[in-house]
Structure formats: C-alpha cells, structure tokens
Amino acid sequence: MTLLPGDEEFNDALSRYETERERRTSRVRSRPLDLNAHEELRPVLADPLATHGSREPRVIQTGVLVVGTGFSAMLLAMELIDRGVDDFLLVDTATDFGGTWYWNRYPGAQCDVQSYIYLPRLEQTGYVPTEAYAHQPEIHAYVQRLARDHDLYRRALFETRVTSLTWEEAQPGWVTRTNRGDVIRSRYAYVATGPLSQPKLPEIEGIDTFGGRMLHTSRWDYELTGGGPGGDLDGLAGKKVGIIGTGATSVQVVPHLARSAGHLYVFQRTPSTIAPRDNHPTDESWAAGLEPGWQQRMIENFTDVTSGIERDCQILDGWTISSLAILRSAQLDEVMRLDHDYASGVRARVDEVVSDPATAESLKGWYPYFCKRPCFHDEYLDAFNRPNVTLVDTRGQGVSGADESGLTALGEHYDLDVLVLATGFEVGAPSEFERRVGISILGRGGLSLSEHWSKGMKSLFGLYTTEFPGLAFAPAIQAQASLPPNIPHALAEAAKHVAGVIAKAERDGAGTFEVSGDAQAGWVEEIVSRSPARQRGSRGSLEYQEKCVPSYLNNEGRLAEKRWEDANFGAPPKEYFARLHDDAETQHKTFQFGREG
Ligand code: NAP
Numbered sequence: 001m002t003l004l005p006g007d008e009e010f011n012d013a014l015s016r017y018e019t020e021r022e023r024r025t026s027r028v029r030s031r032p033l034d035l036n037a038h039e040e041l042r043p044v045l046a047d048p049l050a051t052h053g054s055r056e057p058r059v060i061q062t063g064v065l066v067v068g069t070g071f072s073a074m075l076l077a078m079e080l081i082d083r084g085v086d087d088f089l090l091v092d093t094a095t096d097f098g099g100t101w102y103w104n105r106y107p108g109a110q111c112d113v114q115s116y117i118y119l120p121r122l123e124q125t126g127y128v129p130t131e132a133y134a135h136q137p138e139i140h141a142y143v144q145r146l147a148r149d150h151d152l153y154r155r156a157l158f159e160t161r162v163t164s165l166t167w168e169e170a171q172p173g174w175v176t177r178t179n180r181g182d183v184i185r186s187r188y189a190y191v192a193t194g195p196l197s198q199p200k201l202p203e204i205e206g207i208d209t210f211g212g213r214m215l216h217t218s219r220w221d222y223e224l225t226g227g228g229p230g231g232d233l234d235g236l237a238g239k240k241v242g243i244i245g246t247g248a249t250s251v252q253v254v255p256h257l258a259r260s261a262g263h264l265y266v267f268q269r270t271p272s273t274i275a276p277r278d279n280h281p282t283d284e285s286w287a288a289g290l291e292p293g294w295q296q297r298m299i300e301n302f303t304d305v306t307s308g309i310e311r312d313c314q315i316l317d318g319w320t321i322s323s324l325a326i327l328r329s330a331q332l333d334e335v336m337r338l339d340h341d342y343a344s345g346v347r348a349r350v351d352e353v354v355s356d357p358a359t360a361e362s363l364k365g366w367y368p369y370f371c372k373r374p375c376f377h378d379e380y381l382d383a384f385n386r387p388n389v390t391l392v393d394t395r396g397q398g399v400s401g402a403d404e405s406g407l408t409a410l411g412e413h414y415d416l417d418v419l420v421l422a423t424g425f426e427v428g429a430p431s432e433f434e435r436r437v438g439i440s441i442l443g444r445g446g447l448s449l450s451e452h453w454s455k456g457m458k459s460l461f462g463l464y465t466t467e468f469p470g471l472a473f474a475p476a477i478q479a480q481a482s483l484p485p486n487i488p489h490a491l492a493e494a495a496k497h498v499a500g501v502i503a504k505a506e507r508d509g510a511g512t513f514e515v516s517g518d519a520q521a522g523w524v525e526e527i528v529s530r531s532p533a534r535q536r537g538s539r540g541s542l543e544y545q546e547k548c549v550p551s552y553l554n555n556e557g558r559l560a561e562k563r564w565e566d567a568n569f570g571a572p573p574k575e576y577f578a579r580l581h582d583d584a585e586t587q588h589k590t591f592q593f594g595r596e597g
Pocket residue numbers: 030031109110111112113196202203204244245246247248249250252269270271373398399422423424425550551552
C-alpha cells in the first residue's frame with residue numbers, strides 16, 4: 001500500500017490493525033468444542049421449548065420435502081403455493097416456525113436491518129412493523145402470521161430431526177428418515193437448515209467442569225434467568241454472571257444482563273464496532289403514503305447501496321451510511337483511507353459514551369470496518385459505565401480456562417454463578433456440511449455430499465449440484481455475495497428460483513430435475529475467478545482480507561487453508577440475482593428435466 005506522507009494518524013491506525021491481527025492470530029485458534037467428546041454439555045443446546053411428546057413413526061408421501069421452518073423454508077413454501085404446487089411438507093426440530101427467530105429469543109434480540117425491508121412480503125400481508133428495528137417477539141408473531149395465512153401449520157412436522165436424505169433411483173426421488181422413525185418419500189427436497197444454525201460452544205479447557213448454570217444465547221432459558229425477551233431478568237438478581245463473546249448477539253444481550261445481574265463480567269476477545277442504532281416507532285403517515293411496489297424497490301435499493309453500486313439511498317442507517325462513506329472507491333488504498341476516516345468516528349464515539357478511559361480504549365475495534373460484522377446499539381457501550389459491569393479484556397487471547405467455580409483469563413480467576421455463551425455458530429467448509437447439520441445426504445449410487453464436495457463445492461448458483469437430482473439448498477456458499485446485510489432478500493430470490501424449477505418439473509410431468517454438468521463447471525470456474533484470491537487491490541481481495549482480524553467471515557484468519565471453490569459469488573448481489581432471473585427467463589435451460597437427467 002502507498003502511504004501518503006505526513007498522515008501519521010492513518011499510518012498509526014494501520015500499524016495498530018497489524019498488531020491487533022497478529023495478537024489474535026498468533027496464539028488463538030477459534031474452534032468449536034467437539035460435542036462428541038463432551039456429551040455432558042449437550043443439554044446446553046437442548047430446546048427449552050421442547051415438549052418431549054411422543055408419537056408413532058409416520059410413513060408419508062409428498063411432493064417437496066423441506067428441511068427447516070425458518071425464512072428460507074417458508075419463502076420456498078409460499079413461492080410454491082404461488083405457482084400452484086401445494087404438495088409439500090416442512091420438517092424441523094423446533095416446536096414452531098421462525099428458524100433464527102424461533103431459536104434466538106434472548107433478551108434484546110432485534111433485527112439489525114430495518115424491519116420494512118427485513119420482514120418478507122409486507123406488501124402482500126399489509127402488515128406495518130411497529131418500529132424501524134423490530135424486536136424478536138414481533139418478528140416471531142409476524143412469522144406465525146405468515147404461516148397461518150399460507151396454511152403452513154398443517155404441512156409442518158415439528159420436534160422432528162431429519163437424520164438422512166437418500167436418493168432412490170427406482171422411485172425416483174428422495175427418502176427422508178427422521179429421529180422419530182418417520183419415512184418420508186418425495187420427488188424433490190430443499191435443505192434449508194440455515195447458515196448460522198448450529199450453536200458453537202467454545203473450546204475452553206475445563207468448560208465441562210463448570211458447576212454453575214450455562215446457557216447458549218440461541219437456547220435462552222427464561223426459567224433460569226426470569227423475565228422475558230424485553231428483559232427484567234429477575235432470576236439473575238444478586239448473581240455473578242459471565243458472558244463470553246462480544247459479537248452482534250452479545251451486544252444486544254449485555255444491556256439486559258447488566259441491568260439484572262448482581263455483577264456482570266463481559267469476556268472480550270475482539271471488540272465489535274458499535275455505531276448508533278437510532279430505532280424509532282414507525283411513522284404512520286410515512287407508512288400510509290407508500291406506493292405499490294415500495295418494499296421490493298426499497299429492498300433492492302438497500303442491497304445496491306450496501307454493495308457500493310448505488311448512491312441514491314432510500315434508507316439512511318448505519319449500514320448505508322458506512323457503505324456510502326467507505327465504498328466510494330474500488331481501489332484498496334483509497335478504501336482503506338475512507339474506512340479509517342469512518343472507523344475513527346465510530347471509535348471516537350466510544351470515548352464519548354464510556355467514562356473510564358481504559359475501558360473505552362479496550363472497547364475500540366482496531367481493524368478495517370467491514371472485517372467483522374458491524375454492530376449498532378444505543379445501550380451497549382453505556383452498560384460499561386455501570387458499577388456492576390466489568391469488561392474483561394483478554395487482549396485477543398480469549399478465556400484461557402474454566403473450572404467448577406468460574407473462568408480464568410490472563411491469569412485472573414473470576415467466580416461465576418451463571419455463564420452465558422454468546423459464542424456464535426459453526427461455520428465451515430461445504431465438505432463438512434453433513435456433519436455440521438447432522439444429516440446424511442446420499443445422492444446417485446450412494447455418493448455422499450461430503451465426498452462429492454471433498455475437493456471443493458460444486459454447484460450451480462450455490463443452490464443445486466449434480467448427482468443429487470431434484471435437490472436444492474438454501475443459499476449460503478457459492479451464492480449471493482459476501483456480506484449482504486439483508487439476508488432475507490437473498491433467501492427470497494433463491495426461493496423464487498427453486499420454486500420455479502420445481503414448478504416446471506411438475507408442469508412438464510418430469511418428476512425430477514438435474515443441473516447440467518457444464519453449467520455447474522462454469523459456475524465453479526466463475527466463483528474461483530471472482531474469489532479474493534484473484535481480485536487485486538480492492539475490498540474483495542485477499543490483500544484486504546489478510547488485514548482483518550480472524551472471524552467466520554475470513555475463515556478465522558486461515559486464508560491459506562481456504563479452498564476458493566468454497567467462496568461466495570464475488571460480485572454485487574444484484575448480479576447474482578440477475579443470473580437467477582435470466583435462468584428463469586430461459587425456462588431453466590441449464591437443467592435437464594426428467595429421469596434421463
Ligand atoms: P459471532 O459474531 O460469531 O461472535 C461470537 C463471539 O464469541 C465473538 O466475540 C468471538 O470472539 C467470541 N468467541 C467465540 N469463540 C470464543 C472462544 N473460544 N473464546 C472467547 N471468545 C470466543 O456470533 P454472534 O454474535 O452470535 O453473531 C453471529 C451472526 O449472527 C452475526 O454475525 C450476524 O450475522 C447474526 N446476528 C444478527 C443479529 C441481528 O441481525 N439482529 C443479531 C445477532 C446476530 P472473536 O470476535 O475474537 O472471534
């Protein structure tokens with residue numbers, strides 16, 4: 001990078017970025033705990049809402065088997081209904097619809113992208129969110145309403161874990177087995193298990209010996225903490241509570257824990273950047289004046305602004321303001337400078353809010369702004385001004401050990417009654433997909449998906465793969481583009497495409513489909529050619545990613561170990577969506593329909 005002479009602050013920041021990254025990468029590897037070796041910790045991941053009711057195994061024949069009942073699964077179901085395909089079944093371990101918004105009911109859970117563009121199909125339902133950033137109970141209620149309106153409850157099998165999906169040539173179609181002994185036969189299957197659904201427990205020496213109560217944020221147990229999603233956690237009164245992790249989840253939980261706990265210790269490895277949230281009730285006159293087509297226009301505008309290709313912005317918030325400030329240039333040198341100017345303002349805000357200078361310093365993120373997921377909150381930083389809150393800055397090292405009475409970090413022991421794990425979710429290579437989601441997926445000739453993807457993911461659009469006919473995946477890898485903040489936008493576009501392919505196969509009486517090998521090879525080649533490894537001097541380049549502190553966004557800093565087939569589509573989401581649209585326009589010419597596929 002060319003440094004302009006005389007710009008000391010900028011140069012200092014760059015060397016600080018380097019120091020912080022080194023500190024974090026040199027000694028720490030972020031691995032999820034292997035639960036097979038720690039069976040005693042499995043209850044931490046149990047669903048507090050499970051009824052544990054028993055039922056007889058079922059034998060079911062359906063058109064489309066959908067694994068999951070989150071946004072991806074529901075969007076596919078609604079798109080299928082729109083195309084006249086009514087014969088489908090959704091299966092989930094949860095007791096209700098919602099996916100992310102079923103599991104993540106921790107206090108303070110709230111959407112981070114404006115509700116007006118985050119909640120799908122607002123125009124069709126006529127629902128107006130009550131606030132700009134809706135909280136979990138409202139989002140979950142909206143999800144339930146979508147499910148009722150589309151008559152999805154009678155097509156769902158809850159508290160049921162899919163254990164295997166096996167292609168049967170003779171049928172032809174998929175045989176799905178579950179932990180309840182069900183056998184479900186279908187022509188098509190959609191695996192919509194979610195990219196961030198398998199909670200990650202931290203690999204900390206002795207964590208299984210902790211004698212107090214332990215909970216993961218995605219399995220919040222209000223019987224233990226008291227209160228509800230709005231807070232007032234009276235079960236924590238007088239208790240010493242520790243929380244590991246300071247990512248987007250922790251940022252939302254900490255203010256509630258701070259208000260309720262006797263004492264709260266926040267164990268930080270890497271600080272998040274915290275820009276203002278600025279939530280507000282919905283302006284009814286604004287909502288009343290919205291013109292038909294408003295939601296899709298607003299969704300597309302937001303996605304384009306946050307990918308740096310549109311400057312006429314309809315929603316001014318932390319995502320778009322930072323994008324408008326930083327993504328004005330495609331050149332890495334220039335981006336780094338703009339990034340520094342913006343990130344300096346975010347860091348300065350920490351000094352304005354947090355009164356203790358040492359704590360304020362610890363809470364500043366020293367890395368390029370988009371290296372980690374930016375966070376937005378109006379109460380998180382302020383929580384550290386409370387006398388009952390201690391920030392345990394582990395200076396990049398993390399918690400070093402646990403024992404019966406608490407945690408140790410940087411040689412100091414902290415006694416705890418309750419330990420909250422805000423340690424996120426497992427993210428890994430596509431070859432580990434089966435292990436991660438706990439489903440064996442066998443295609444033609446008994447080929448396992450892990451084997452099929454062992455030398456890198458193979459797909460068209462990140463949604464379909466050869467040798468697994470009639471099967472599609474909700475988008476995660478080789479799909480969309482890196483970091484689209486408004487995830488439901490990508491899920492909705494993918495659902496339209498998959499529903500279109502299934503509807504065509506049904507219309508034509510084909511009964512199945514398979515993506516062409518050539519189309520797939522072309523897509524994989526494109527993924528690699530647009531990957532950070534091939535981009536030079538831009539924000540999408542390896543050069544940029546190497547400047548980042550480790551996170552799930554950069555393979556935990558182990559970029560040399562990353563296969564670039566396992567990357568996302570390295571162009572703005574608009575281009576990805578256009579490719580899906582173009583394929584639909586050609587009546588899915590890239591697919592073979594019927595048995596000969
Ligand atoms: P996350 O971003 O992966 O953060 C996990 C946190 O745990 C990090 O602070 C990490 O530290 C820490 N950690 C993990 N393993 C650790 C270990 N062994 N020792 C010490 N610390 C450890 O998880 P998350 O906060 O649950 O968020 C996950 C994703 O969910 C977000 O990126 C976002 O996409 C989504 N989310 C969205 C919303 C919303 O839209 N409202 C809210 C919450 C989450 P390091 O940073 O040092 O690795």
